[in-house]
Amino acid sequence: xxxxxxxxxxxRRSNGRTLLDGVNLAVQAGEFVxxxxxxxxxKTTLLSxxxxxxxxxxxxxxxxxxxLSSFRQRQIAxxxxxxxxxxxxxxxxFSARDMVLMGRYSHRQRFAGETANxxxxxxxxxxxxxxxxxxxxxxxxxxxxxxxxxxxxRALAQQPxxxxxxxxxxxxxxxxxxxxxxxxxxxxxxxxxxAVTAIHDLALASRFCDRLILLERGRIxxxxxxxxxxxxxxxxxxxxxxxxxxPDPFTNGLMIHVLAPTAVDAVTTGANSHAxx
Numbered sequence: 515x516x517x518x519x520x521x522x523x524x525x526r527r528s529n530g531r532t533l534l535d536g537v538n539l540a541v542q543a544g545e546f547v548x549x550x551x552x553x554x555x556x557k558t559t560l561l562s563x564x565x566x567x568x569x570x571x572x573x574x575x576x577x578x579x580x581x582l583s584s585f586r587q588r589q590i591a592x593x594x595x596x597x598x599x600x601x602x603x604x605x606x607x608f609s610a611r612d613m614v615l616m617g618r619y620s621h622r623q624r625f626a627g628e629t630a631n632x633x634x635x636x637x638x639x640x641x642x643x644x645x646x647x648x649x650x651x652x653x654x655x656x657x658x659x660x661x662x663x664x665x666x667x668r669a670l671a672q673q674p675x676x677x678x679x680x681x682x683x684x685x686x687x688x689x690x691x692x693x694x695x696x697x698x699x700x701x702x703x704x705x706x707x708x709a710v711t712a713i714h715d716l717a718l719a720s721r722f723c724d725r726l727i728l729l730e731r732g733r734i735x736x737x738x739x740x741x742x743x744x745x746x747x748x749x750x751x752x753x754x755x756x757x758x759x760x761p762d763p764f765t766n767g768l769m770i771h772v773l774a775p776t777a778v779d780a781v782t783t784g785a786n787s788h789a790x791x
Contacts, residue, residue: 515542518676518708519564523573526559526732533559535732536573541676544706546699548713548723550743552753555729557712558599561678564710565596577676591620595669597679600658610656610664611649614640617671636671642697643667644690658685666694670701677701679711683718691715695722716744721767728752744768750776 519541526534534556541547541564549557562568563575566582575582577593585593595617617639618632640646643666653661662685669677677698683691699722701707713719719726720740728736728743730752736743741761749757755772762769 515544517541518543518578520576520579521563521573522576524563524570524575525572526556526563526568527571533732534563534570537563537732537734539727539734539737541708541710543675543708544702545708546702546722546724547710548719548726548740549710549729550713550716550719550726551729554731555752556732557729558680559732560727560729561596561680561710561712564676565594565678566590567596588620591672593674594676594678595672595674597662597665597669597677597682599681599684600662607652607654609650610645610653610660610667611636611640613653613664614645614649614667614671617668620672635673636667639667639670642670642701644693659687659690662686663690663694675708677707677709679709681712681714683713683715691718698722716770717762717765717767720744720770721762721765740768744770 517540521537521539524534524537525532537560549560551557559568563570566575566585566587569583577585582590614636615628615632618628618636622628622632640649643663645660645663645667648656648660653664656664662682666679666682679698682694686694695718698709698711702709711723723740725738726736726740726743727734728748735752736748744759746757746759749755749759749770754776756774756776758771758773760769
């Protein structure tokens with residue numbers, strides 16, 4: 515594998531708060547990386563820095579060994595697509611198809627209209643994301659989960675080399691959660707797309723991702739194979755839970771059973787175990 519993106523000593527501070535603190539990591543081409551950690555750990559900030567949406571307060575982000583800060587936003591969009599946590603409908607009555615076609619903007623000449631090739635690429639992206647059944651409906655009429663799938667289709671229409679997804683399954687039902695992660699896994703495996711996703715569901719992360727990055731308070735505390743990152747000790751330290759972890763023979767991921775919170779003053783103690791999200 516060759517290195518696609520690298521972060522060297524990246525920090526991000528805002529309103530007196532440190533959101534990322536000295537992050538060093540490399541993402542290889544054709545890799546599916548999951549970013550995990552508790553709320554407020556810096557997952558969204560990390561993805562935003564990777565996508566050039568925010569400037570580092572210190573350190574540098576590199577794309578193909580070139581500082582990302584030297585790229586214009588249009589150039590970044592030709593290489594990197596970002597899917598946010600949620601896609602508000604707003605007041606614009608664009609159809610889902612129109613929204614997906616917006617993903618082709620960075621590949622068109624300025625002021626040029628969409629081409630037959632743009633429409634063909636958008637159609638394939640909609641098929642992948644399973645949104646063709648409501649392609650002509652206004653996005654204001656779609657559910658949050660449907661809009662999220664449209665946002666994923668728009669990102670795929672960009673034909674990026676690096677796909678960044680911030681909690682892509684958060685508003686989806688179980689079947690569409692699996693479909694989205696299976697789709698990304700397939701694109702990574704067969705088409706050498708590189709993907710980085712922030713994800714809360716640790717079992718799904720361990721099942722689909724090649725590698726996990728565990729964040730706590732803006733710092734990387736572990737980076738490696740899921741089985742090496744999601745240990746009972748780290749779940750206790752970072753997530754504050756006592757958990758049992760073992761390989762899942764059905765998915766090749768991990769089964770993670772939370773037994774109890776580690777806090778001494780917890781209201782309940784592990785009478786019932788459940789899978790962690």
